[in-house]
Amino acid sequence: MKTNLTVLSALPYKGASAAIREALPQLSATDRIVLRETDDFYNLKTIIRETDPALVVTSPILISDPLLPLFKEEVQMQGIKYAACCITTAETEYLKNYDAKLTLSESAGDIAQTIEELLAGNDGEDEAEETLTAREKEVIIYVVKGLTNKEIAAQLFISTHTVITHRKNIARKLDIHSPAGLTVYAIMNKLVDLEDIGA
16 A cells, blocks of 8 residues: 555646645645656656656647557556546546546636546555545435436535536446446445435
8 A cells, every 4th residue: 555645737727736736735645645747758768767756647638639649658667547637628538547637717616626536546446446435325326316516516516517527437337328328236235315316
C-alpha cells in the first residue's frame, strides 16, 4: 500500500495546473497527496517512470485519446490513472480512453471529487478499483428515483458533466447499462427500499 499518492500535472496551460492545485487541498487524504508539475512534455514518459504517480492529469492536446493506450503501453507501468483536462465540456465528448475527464469550467470541489474517486482505486487493493464510491452510490439512488442528470447534479451540487462521468463509471464497474438494471442492483444491495421507487 502506497503511503503517499503522487498526482502528476502535465498541462500546457497554467490555468489548468492552478485549478488542480486549488482542488487538491479539498481531498480527504490531503496529507497523503504529493503534487508534481511538469512542462517537459518531450520527456513525459521518463518523468512518469521516475515519479510513479497514481494519477496523471494531462491534456488530450498532448496525448490524444486514440494514442493514450499506446502511450500507456510505452510507459510500461500498471495501475496509473489518466485524467484528461479540457478547456471546454465539448472536448470531453470525444474521449473514451481516459479514466476521467475534467474541465476548467468545473468547480474546485468537482475536480477534487473526481480526483478522489480516481485515487480511491490506487491504494494497492485490486478490488478497490471496481468498488463503488459513496458518490456513485448516491447517483444510483437518484437514478433509481427517476431524476434526470441535471436534477441529480442540482441535488449533489456538482456539474451535469460530473454526473455523466459517474454514470459511465457505474456502468463500467457493474456492467449494468439501464435504469431498470440499476433499480434491481439498488434493491438487492439495500441502497433503496421498494417504497422509495416511483411515485
